[in-house]
Amino acid sequence: MEFDSSTSKLPGMYDVLINFTGEDIRRKFVSHLDYALSIAGLTTFLHEENAVKGRQIQQPILNLCRVAIVVFSKTYSQSAWCLHQLQQIIKWQETYSRHVLPIYYEIQPSDVRLQKGDFGEAFKATAHKTFSRQQLQHGMSRWSHALTKAANFFGWDGSNYRSDAELVDKIVKSVLNLAVLSATNFPVGLQSRMEEVIQIIKNESRDVCRIGICGMGGSGKTTLAKAIYNQIHGTFTDKIFIEDVAQVTQTRGHAHLKKQLLSSVLKTDIHSVKGTRGNMIRERLRKRVLIVLDDVDDHYFSYLEETR
Structure with a gap:
């Protein structure tokens, strides 16, 4: 096949x-x-x-x-x-x-x-x-x-x-909005976890809310993340779901993934995040955005913190 x-x-x-x-x-x-x-x-x-x-x-x-x-x-x-x-x-x-x-x-x-x-x-x-x-x-x-x-x-x-x-x-x-996509068939226990994470997001009062879903391979992390995304994406101005982050960063580097993410959210090609261009990006990011990164590791989060 x-x-x-x-x-x-x-x-x-x-x-x-x-x-x-x-x-x-x-x-x-x-x-x-x-x-x-x-x-x-x-x-x-x-x-x-x-x-x-x-x-x-x-x-x-x-x-x-x-x-x-x-x-x-x-x-x-x-x-x-x-x-x-x-x-x-x-x-x-x-x-x-x-x-x-x-x-x-x-x-x-x-x-x-x-x-x-x-x-x-x-x-x-x-x-x-x-x-x-x-x-x-x-x-x-x-x-x-x-x-x-x-x-x-x-x-x-x-x-x-x-x-x-x-x-x-x-x-x-x-x-x-199709029921077959919005109503995910969960393994036992994931429905309650989805509701718990969504409640945390709703209660979060800071400008930026970052949530990590951890677990062993095959434990349902991607299923859970996709279900949460499908439930709440409509309340955000812009949204993006990027799969296989670890593979992308391994083959093309962290900088490529960051530019991909910014280009998707800003709806324009991004070639630089420094200087005046960086200031413009920060201004245009003053909106409600939902970003889901699937299959990430601690190194990627460290990279984002260093380059914010």
Whole structure:
């Protein structure tokens, strides 16, 4: 089984699978959506033709997913691979009652639902190239069912939004509110710990509240941190969730991670934190910000104290 090149290890669960086609879509809309979901603390898997070999999504991948986002674009129906994958996603949804969320990017929802217009013509052409004469009717029927079923789910029409940024923001907020993500399945004892930490944050009167969650590997620290984040992130002006901090600092250094964190919070590229630039950063950080760093060690906290 192959995974997206940005995935360095197999997590216990993917929060969101993003299904799409096209390098142009990947570099523009999908990359922004993936980044925003990751910043919100969700684990994503980019599912495209080059990410997984073969026609079918390998079952372990779908078993690890909570939500599937399908990005319909002008070229989606030109890909037999995408149409086969959509079949598998719909079967997964019907079997396990999972969420499938369609996005219509530069295409009308009715074109997808009814397979009409240029989308419909490409759909027919792809089917004729893919199936034999004996298989054609049955194959097209299965693809058509998957497209119509997906288009009947709640989703987003990109033409209703002023920009990709506004569309992405709306999607992320909606995904975070899904019960399957906000109601984490805790190991025994973690629910009460989550409530205890949230109460500490609420009662904290200082300008800066820093909380460390310690424990042995596999004890549920990341699950607890993500659950706390999902419960309270809406009360903060800005928020960021960075995973695998130890690995990032080991490969790219503490300074890189600090610049990444500041750039995410300030919504701009940060190249220096000294002098006048440093004063500007401190002024712009005078707001309510939630920062969660997963998998850190004492050395990183010492570094932050030395460079504040």
